[in-house]
Amino acid sequence: MPDPNAPPLLQVSDLAIEFASPERTIRAVDGISFSLASGSTLAVVGESGSGKSVTALSLARLLPSPPARVRSGKIVFDGTDLLTLPEAALRHYRGGRIAYVFQEPSTSLNPVFSVAFQLSEAMALHRRDLTDRRAAGVAALSEVGIRDPERCWKSYPHELSGGMQQRVMIAMALVCRPQLLVADEPTTALDVTIQAQILNLLREIRSRFGMAILLITHNFGLVKGFADHVVVMFRGKIVEQGPTDSLLASPRHPYTQALIACVPRLGESKKRLTTIDYDKLDALLSPA
């Protein structure tokens, strides 16, 4: 376990992000704060449009601006405020210290280049120390559980299955030995058995390389047994956060309770799946 007194690797405070259009301005993220210690895992859970992906993308300033605009707040990573960093300096962080794994592996890899090219490119940028990129790349591919890494190294993205592509993306992230891995719904596009494998893989590499993971998901089912802490987002705000076990055992916020109730369980004989009744929720949330 990491030292509890050490300063957190990532400290987000009072972050607010707006999307401006001529008609109106939408506040996608509204004053959120959370922190993440090195070597630990934080899951950000919420429904579509709750601002979780915007939060994830804002960490490396990936949001297109305009229309996105950071209204207020700080994102301090390892003692540096990423929001005030010039673009050129930020590039050193992207990939090198903060790596991303996206939802859709099939479009995350450039279709016209081989795995070898794309992995080498990442290494050329952030791992100048590696002299034998091929060996390092093949090693990374085998670390992410690809059975025939030599062949995969020479493959083009369309020759790989979705699970393999996602493993290649993780290998690309891993090969630069980042301190933080942001996984934005890494399993959503994959089928259930592959989901479990990818999560196991992420768990394994976290303990092996000691990197922190920020997992963005809408699925409470993934959180249990994977994340140390959970942040629940709803309409751009954090409604509840805390250690995973206690939060799952006794959710306090009505939205968290509703969200947890929505996760179907095997063996449960229900005619209809539970959904969130937003009218009821709004009535509960509005100060009477």
Next chain:
Amino acid sequence: MNPVLTKRSGLWQQVIARPQGALALGLLGFLYLCALFAPLLAPYGPGDQDLQKPYHPPTGFTWTQDGLAVRLYENADPTQALYRPIPGKTATIHWFPAGHPYRLFGLLPCRRHLFGVEPPQKIYLLGSDSTGRDVFSRLLYGAQVSLSIGLIGISISLGVGLIAGGLAGYFGGWFDSLVMRTTELLMAIPGLYLLLALRGAFASQFGSGEVYLLIVVILSFLGWSGAARVIRGLTLSLRAQTFVEAAIVTGLSPWRILWRHLLPNLASYLLVAAALSIPGYILGEAALSFLGIGIQEPSASWGLMLAQAQEMKVFMCNFWWLLSPGAAVFVTVAAFNLLGDTLRDVIDPHFRTSDR
């Protein structure tokens, strides 16, 4: 996207494997080789006149004891250019005779030509024009202008279109608006008027080399807007793909992303677009020269040669051989279109026009 381009060597093999692709490549290869070796293949220079033999018909061949020979003709009625073969009089064809000096590829000094006859007799494979110049020789020299103008023109206009459209699509914002409004402005003006106006804006006392460059620049100036618009659209759609985001989070600079990640994805479009737009440049040059504001005498180009074929005398006396540049333009344009269609079939099976 298209997995075909990931195996680059396979692309041309697949094109050749199709009959229409092999035909198109074969024709184009032949035409460009002819243009490249024009001074060697042509028995005469493009400006060599023989005022005694205007509108000479294509010469007939015959066998003599010395080998292959051409018939000799006499001008029965100089006002009508009515040539009759002189019975029994021939001139033997010599292979690789010494003729007027030239430089092959502009470098190697050389005097030899592929074939010829003993001066002052002449061999006219495709007849002669109003001043007795060999149409076949002029066709070959004209091919150098007409065929190269397409390649150079498309390189410039696709290059400009790629830079303008690519940057507009990638960065968006005010630059995007500027580029798009400019292309709209250019496209709103009827092409031929703009062409004439641009040509008229420059003085006409240029040398032939300068005129050639001027035509290329004018044609490219008109041509880049269409390419820029399509490339901008493609870049916009590629920009939204996650792999661009993945490249950004890897820490790549915008230039490297544009150059190394987006450009290769555009390659298939560029290749097809190039093959399908080259005919436009060839026809554009022909149109300009036909109107008398393109390549100037005594240089040769296919359009200029066709312009000479519109004289009344040519119509009245049915000098059909003066229309041979038209056939050359037709074959070239058809071959490029065939190549473009085949390339598109190979690269993008969704738009397949044939069964194979």
